Amino acid sequence: MEEDNNPRGAGGSPTRRRRSGRITITDVAERANVARITVSRALNDPGTVSADLRKRIDAAVSELGYVPNRHAGSLASAVSPVVPIVVPSLSNAVFLEVIRGAQTVLETAGYESLLGNTDYDVSREQRLMQTLLGWSPAGVIIAGLRHSEGTLAMLRRWNGPCVEMMEFGTPNIDMNVGLSHEAAGAAMAQHLISRGYRRIGFVGARIDWDYRAAQRLAGFSQSLDQAGIELDFVERFDAPSTVGLGGRALRRIVERYPQAEATFFANDDLAIGAILEAQRSGIRVPDDMAIAGFNGLNLGNHITPRLTTIVSPRLRMGRRAAEMLLARIRGESVPQCSKDVGFRLVAQDST
Amino acid sequence: MEEDNNPRGAGGSPTRRRRSGRITITDVAERANVARITVSRALNDPGTVSADLRKRIDAAVSELGYVPNRHAGSLASAVSPVVPIVVPSLSNAVFLEVIRGAQTVLETAGYESLLGNTDYDVSREQRLMQTLLGWSPAGVIIAGLRHSEGTLAMLRRWNGPCVEMMEFGTPNIDMNVGLSHEAAGAAMAQHLISRGYRRIGFVGARIDWDYRAAQRLAGFSQSLDQAGIELDFVERFDAPSTVGLGGRALRRIVERYPQAEATFFANDDLAIGAILEAQRSGIRVPDDMAIAGFNGLNLGNHITPRLTTIVSPRLRMGRRAAEMLLARIRGESVPQCSKDVGFRLVAQDST
DNA sequence: CTGAAAGCGCTTACAG
DNA sequence: CTGAAAGCGCTTACAG
Numbered sequence: 001m002e003e004d005n006n007p008r009g010a011g012g013s014p015t016r017r018r019r020s021g022r023i024t025i026t027d028v029a030e031r032a033n034v035a036r037i038t039v040s041r042a043l044n045d046p047g048t049v050s051a052d053l054r055k056r057i058d059a060a061v062s063e064l065g066y067v068p069n070r071h072a073g074s075l076a077s078a079v080s081p082v083v084p085i086v087v088p089s090l091s092n093a094v095f096l097e098v099i100r101g102a103q104t105v106l107e108t109a110g111y112e113s114l115l116g117n118t119d120y121d122v123s124r125e126q127r128l129m130q131t132l133l134g135w136s137p138a139g140v141i142i143a144g145l146r147h148s149e150g151t152l153a154m155l156r157r158w159n160g161p162c163v164e165m166m167e168f169g170t171p172n173i174d175m176n177v178g179l180s181h182e183a184a185g186a187a188m189a190q191h192l193i194s195r196g197y198r199r200i201g202f203v204g205a206r207i208d209w210d211y212r213a214a215q216r217l218a219g220f221s222q223s224l225d226q227a228g229i230e231l232d233f234v235e236r237f238d239a240p241s242t243v244g245l246g247g248r249a250l251r252r253i254v255e256r257y258p259q260a261e262a263t264f265f266a267n268d269d270l271a272i273g274a275i276l277e278a279q280r281s282g283i284r285v286p287d288d289m290a291i292a293g294f295n296g297l298n299l300g301n302h303i304t305p306r307l308t309t310i311v312s313p314r315l316r317m318g319r320r321a322a323e324m325l326l327a328r329i330r331g332e333s334v335p336q337c338s339k340d341v342g343f344r345l346v347a348q349d350s351t
Numbered sequence: 352m353e354e355d356n357n358p359r360g361a362g363g364s365p366t367r368r369r370r371s372g373r374i375t376i377t378d379v380a381e382r383a384n385v386a387r388i389t390v391s392r393a394l395n396d397p398g399t400v401s402a403d404l405r406k407r408i409d410a411a412v413s414e415l416g417y418v419p420n421r422h423a424g425s426l427a428s429a430v431s432p433v434v435p436i437v438v439p440s441l442s443n444a445v446f447l448e449v450i451r452g453a454q455t456v457l458e459t460a461g462y463e464s465l466l467g468n469t470d471y472d473v474s475r476e477q478r479l480m481q482t483l484l485g486w487s488p489a490g491v492i493i494a495g496l497r498h499s500e501g502t503l504a505m506l507r508r509w510n511g512p513c514v515e516m517m518e519f520g521t522p523n524i525d526m527n528v529g530l531s532h533e534a535a536g537a538a539m540a541q542h543l544i545s546r547g548y549r550r551i552g553f554v555g556a557r558i559d560w561d562y563r564a565a566q567r568l569a570g571f572s573q574s575l576d577q578a579g580i581e582l583d584f585v586e587r588f589d590a591p592s593t594v595g596l597g598g599r600a601l602r603r604i605v606e607r608y609p610q611a612e613a614t615f616f617a618n619d620d621l622a623i624g625a626i627l628e629a630q631r632s633g634i635r636v637p638d639d640m641a642i643a644g645f646n647g648l649n650l651g652n653h654i655t656p657r658l659t660t661i662v663s664p665r666l667r668m669g670r671r672a673a674e675m676l677l678a679r680i681r682g683e684s685v686p687q688c689s690k691d692v693g694f695r696l697v698a699q700d701s702t
Numbered sequence: 703c704t705g706a707a708a709g710c711g712c713t714t715a716c717a718g
Numbered sequence: 719c720t721g722a723a724a725g726c727g728c729t730t731a732c733a734g
Contacts, residue, residue: 022711024710024711024712025711025712026711026712034720034721035720035721035722036711036712036713036721037712037713037714037720037721037722038719038720038721040712040713041713041719041720044713048719048720049719049720050719050720053719053720065505065508067481067484067485068485068711068712069426069485069487069710069711069712070422070485070486070487070712071421071422071423071425071426071431071486071487071710071711071712072422072426072710072711072712072713072726073711073712073713074422074712074726075420075422075423075426075710075711075712075713075726075727075728076711076712076713076714076725076726077712077713077714077726078713078714078726080422090447090450090451090454091451093444096441096447099441100441100442103441103466103468107468112465112482112483112486113466114463114465115454115464115466117454117458130418131463132463133418134418134419134420134421135421135422135463136420136421136422154416157416242649243649243650243653244649244652244653247653273653276653276654276655277653279630279655280655298593298594298595299594299650301595302594302595302598302624302627302628303627304627304630304631373727375726375727375728376727376728377727377728385704385705386704386705386706387705387727387728387729388704388705388706388728388729388730389703389704389705391728391729392703392704392729395729399703399704400703400704401703401704404703404704419727419728420726420727420728421728422726422727422728423710423726423727423728423729424727424728424729425710425728426710426711426712426726426727426728426729427709427710427727427728427729427730428710428728428729428730429710429729429730
């Protein structure tokens with residue numbers, strides 16, 4: 001079907017082009033017999049073009065299979081329908097759900113999301129942000145409230161809409177949506193106390209990097225303190241939080257702290273691993289050891305015993321972040337610059 | 352610190368600009384006292400610029416905090432350092448690992464990846480691809496070998512590097528990397544037969560959409576046939592594959608097919624859910640029912656009994672896809688246009 | 703090794 | 719409601 005040797009169609013102007021092939025707005029304009037700007041308007045703001053021209057232009061667009069060049073548009077208008085989402089990890093289900101929530105909202109509104117992964121490395125975050133800002137994004141979503149001075153300076157200079165998400169607090173740049181990890185830790189302390197446990201410990205993995213886990217520990221420990229209970233132990237691992245590590249952690253705890261009655265694991269991956277290990281080694285949960293986690297992964301409801309955990313509203317947080325960003329992009333006034341999405345403690349059989 | 356009211360610095364030209372603010376290549380050129388094109392070369396191909404100028408330019412770049420406008424560059428050069436990765440789902444760990452593998456390789460080579468999610472919808476895939484091609488990508492990675500005629504026509508017209516991944520076969524467009532899902536199904540059939548099972552069934556969820564699961568079923572069933580064994584049952588569910596659904600599936604099977612000895616679940620999520628349900632309801636695995644899955648999720652090694660499954664090399668597949676794409680982008684000859692990454696059956700305690 | 707000119711394919715800002 | 723001109727910030731293609 002490719003018999004046409006004249007790539008520009010009939011009567012092309014004598015202008016010598018550097019690259020041919022692609023159909024441009026000029027081709028559409030010629031075909032529809034209007035000015036290029038009219039095509040642009042028909043596509044971007046159809047209401048401003050008469051129905052007659054709109055029909056002719058739409059026909060030309062589909063006949064030619066015209067796909068607008070995003071770069072040309074973004075260059076001319078100085079913004080791009082793109083929103084970077086920068087997170088510290090892509091192997092963690094939590095960030096993936098937040099991303100999914102944000103992406104769904106953004107896509108519906110016609111924005112592309114650019115995924116950035118910092119691997120919990122502040123200097124990578126800065127380099128990444130620099131590259132991403134080169135795309136003239138319409139806005140930026142970034143995980144966390146702790147960033148390098150360089151990153152913050154870059155974002156301030158850039159001066160566009162920005163949401164910092166995951167933990168609730170005062171935004172460094174523009175807007176914030178998240179939950180209080182200290183409050184979550186405190187809530188779990190209250191829960192364990194209310195169930196009668198007194199010898200209580202904490203297990204975390206890489207909590208120097210994952211400072212939100214450290215915040216949960218801080219709230220947990222402080223709340224125990226206030227009840228006159230001293231945190232029995234804190235076990236730290238320098239490895240990613242996995243189900244396998246949770247199992248190792250339980251073995252170590254049972255060995256080192258035979259007196260312990262309950263353990264708050266920094267997240268569900270670890271806690272689920274601990275329960276699965278308990279099954280294998282005959283440790284009774286919660287009789288020998290109560291186990292609690294954080295995140296509210298669905299899997300926790302399918303193991304035996306079912307996991308007591310704190311559900312973080314991940315999808316909703318992602319959606320909220322995107323919605324706040326879109327509101328600001330559209331110039332709507334955003335009532336709150338900081339939004340606490342809260343959490344929910346689900347007490348089940350493992351405590 | 353923002354005391355400077357003259358955004359263009361000293362002695363700016365009288366040209367009236369539409370938008371100010373951003374530092375451009377012109378600012379850098381002025382500062383370093385060279386032509387803009389020299390700045391461009393110093394940044395993109397440093398070897399072609401003398402060491403002296405390079406130093407001056409680098410200094411100017413960092414003093415001004417210059418971030419190149421990607422859109423201008425992409426428009427001028429007609430390609431963009433961007434690679435869309437289009438997958439049918441973002442809630443499936445499998446695709447996320449493939450993405451992670453590809454993204455790591457692409458990022459190292461200086462390419463941004465644009466994530467596209469089709470939700471197993473062919474027409475969404477086509478719309479998505481159209482938008483994505485508007486970014487003049489350097490290449491495209493897309494899951495699967497089945498696409499709409501429109502999508503294929505678009506990709507052929509576009510004529511850039513493209514890898515179709517996940518299942519092994521003849522590429523529609525350019526290159527392919529994946530594994531044979533029929534062979535995987537056949538391998539599992541052989542395994543179950545070799546363990547002495549004869550009353551064997553299959554469970555799948557949405558296998559009309561997830562046609563790779565249907566391919567595994569086909570290979571499984573055919574291989575049983577060849578051994579003179581008829582597939583005992585096939586249970587289909589019209590819901591996403593989750594651990595919860597796997598539990599429901601096991602209950603249904605035990606009820607409807609009390610004679611069954613072994614079940615091949617379409618993926619590990621379902622199989623793991625079945626094992627966890629078996630624990631709860633006292634069904635002995637594998638004595639009452641042998642259970643096998645597909646994917647090789649890590650979790651399968653931590654449940655009791657450990658899951659027999661087929662490991663798909665997801666990270667490696669993603670990496671390979673990106674490497675093949677980069678080779679083609681760089682104009683290297685790609686020796687094989689189709690790459691079988693294989694799979695590995697891991698026989699454990701659940702069969 | 704360095705540069706002046708032209709062009710990439712759109713949209714903004716002005717007119718009518 | 720429609721359009722001619724200028725411009726976005728880069729790189730290509732050609733010179734020297």
